[in-house]
Amino acid sequence: MTRLRRFTRTTAFKLSLLYIAVFTVMSGFLLLYVADNTDHLMSEQVVQSVDSEMKDLADVYVRGGVRELVDTIGRRSRHPDASLYLLVDFAGNALVGNIARLPTTVLEEADGGLRRVRYTRIGQDLEGVERQAMVRTFELRGGFRLLVGRDLGDQLRFANLLANALRLWLIVVVVMAAITWLFVSRRVMKRIDELSATSRTIMQGDLSGRLPIAGTNDEFDRLAVNLNTMLDRIEVLMQSMKDVTDNIAHDLKTPLARLQARIETALREAKGEQGYRSALEAALEESDQLLRVFNALLHIARIESMAPGSVMAPTDLNKLVAEVADLYEPLVEDEGGRLETALAPSLRADCNRDLVSQALVNLIENVLKYGRPQDGKLVIRLSGGEEDGRVVLEVSDNGPGIPEGDQDRVMERFVRLEESRSEPGTGLGLSLVKAIARLHGGDLRFKNEGPGLKARIDLKPVISRSGHEQGGTTGQSGQPGQP
Structure with a gap:
């Protein structure tokens, strides 16, 4: 009973009842319509x-x-057909015809009107069998009365046939609907139970649970695929949050401990104004580094929480890259290197100008820190073009590159391949670039050129109102972001 009540409360059961009712009513209406029109047609023929x-x-x-x-x-x-005849005299005696018995009022009311009567026909197999007929009666000269009619046996048999067909059809509809409901309900309930079981597993803290996919590409499969994609994203975000927490605890523990030690040392050993000033300046430097880390984390979080459609606009990438190159070319030359640009003409993308500038700046800064070649001059190249319907921006160098096993790991937060950490930084620059690329529907990818490393991000091209990619020479105003 509990299982039955559970089934009757489901949407599948309610929808099945609705479909049964609608289909039954429509089928009954159709058969009744056919029967009524057929009966009317046969009556007219009679x-x-x-x-x-x-x-x-x-x-x-x-x-x-x-x-x-x-x-x-x-x-x-004498012909064995459906026609009926009867001729009687003024006294009511039958002179000729094939009717054995019928109500006397039929002959008495000889007004020519059409009547439906019951009668008994003369015949070897029909004697004593009461039948129905449609008749007319007329009075002739001399008191004679003539009755002419048509037997309704065929019409009544056809009407009974349609009535039986209607009853049988309704029974078949109900039975087939019940069978279909049982099949659909069991299948739907099974899929829903699987979804509920997976949901309970996830609610209990196991984020690795995924919804089963039957492979039929039905609505449940499409729902499961979308939910699994969402769960993958949630698992990545939760794991990222855990990694960030662990990295914050690891990376900030040392500067906080150092800050605390310097304050304690200053309180214990500093003498005079100069001693306290030196201790305060060291503490201020450590606190500035902590603020830079937290600001970088907040910046990444803001980017990851942005709605892509609200921050994008058509942008002239030639102008944007030229501004970034003008800003960093003197710095690269001071480092003894060279900065080159090579972009396709009229290259435009639907993007956030400031964030794309920030990404290019971070990639250039990363090259300046870790991409210097062992021999020769540093060469940084900014290039761009269109590839597979996307706009691609690349920053390449001629340095040592990144081992393939570390190319994914280096984009994680607080990861720095330089274990000695002699270079200043927080380990968040490439994580920020990755977040910017994802906001634009793309990704950050690395490729070793041997020598050198190529970093690339892809953006959405500008689409005209006619649906074609559109070039241009105008862009947003604004200055490139800072690393």
């Missing part, structure tokens, strides 16, 4: 047949009188 017989017999009576009429009715009465 009336036309009776009227035609009556007209023929009236012509016979006019030409030959009663004797010719009796002979004609006698011949026609």
Whole structure:
């Protein structure tokens, strides 16, 4: 009973009942419509047949009188068809015809009206069997009464056939609907139970649970694919949050401990104004580094929480890259290197100008810190073009590159391949670039050129109103971001 109540409360059961009711009503309406129109058509045919017989017999009576009429009715009465005839005299005695018995009022009311009557027909197999007919009765000269009619047996049999078909059809509809409901309900309930079980697993803290996919590509499979993609994203975010927490605890523990030690040392050993000033300056430097880390984390979090459509605008990438190159070319030359640019003409993208500038700046800063070649001059190249329907920006160098096993890890937060950490930084620059690329529907990818490393991000091209990619020479105003 509990299982039955559970089934009856499901949406599948309620929808099945609705479908059964609608389909039954529509099927019944269709059969009744067919039956009614067929009965009407057959009734019209009966009336036309009776009227035609009556007209023929009236012509016979006019030409030959009663004797010719009796002979004609006698011949026609011997035919085993549905036509009915009866001729009686003024006293009600039957002269000729194929009707054995019928209500007396039918002959008494000889007004020519169409009546539906019950009668008994003369015949070897029909004697005593009461049947129905449609008849007309007329009074002739001399007190004679003529009845002409048509048996309704075929019409009644057809009506019974349609009624039986309607009952059988309704039974079949209900049975098939019940079978379909059982099949659909069991299948739907099974899939829903699987979804519920997976949801309970996830609610208990196991984020590795995924919804099963049957491979039929139905609505449940599409829902499961979307939910699994969402769960993958949630798992990545939760793992990222855990990694960030662990990295914060690891990376900030040392500067906080150093800050605390310097304050304690200053309180214990500093003498005079100069001693306290030196201690405060060292503490201020450590606190500035902590603030830079937290600001970088907040910046990444803000980027990851942005809605892409609200921050994008058509941007002239040639102008943007030129501004970044103008800003960093003197710095690269001071380091003894060279900065080159090579972009396709009229290269435009639907992007956030400031964030793309920030990404390019971070990639250039990363090259300046870790991409210097062991021999020769540093060469940084900014390039861009279109590839597979996307706009690609690349920052390449001629340095040592990144081992393939570390290319994914280096984009994680607080990861720095330089274990000695002699270079200043927080280990968040490439994480920020990755977040910017994801905001634009792309990704950050590395490729070793041997020598050198190529970092690339892809953006969405500008689409005109006609649906084609559109070039241009105008862009947003703004200055490149700072690393």
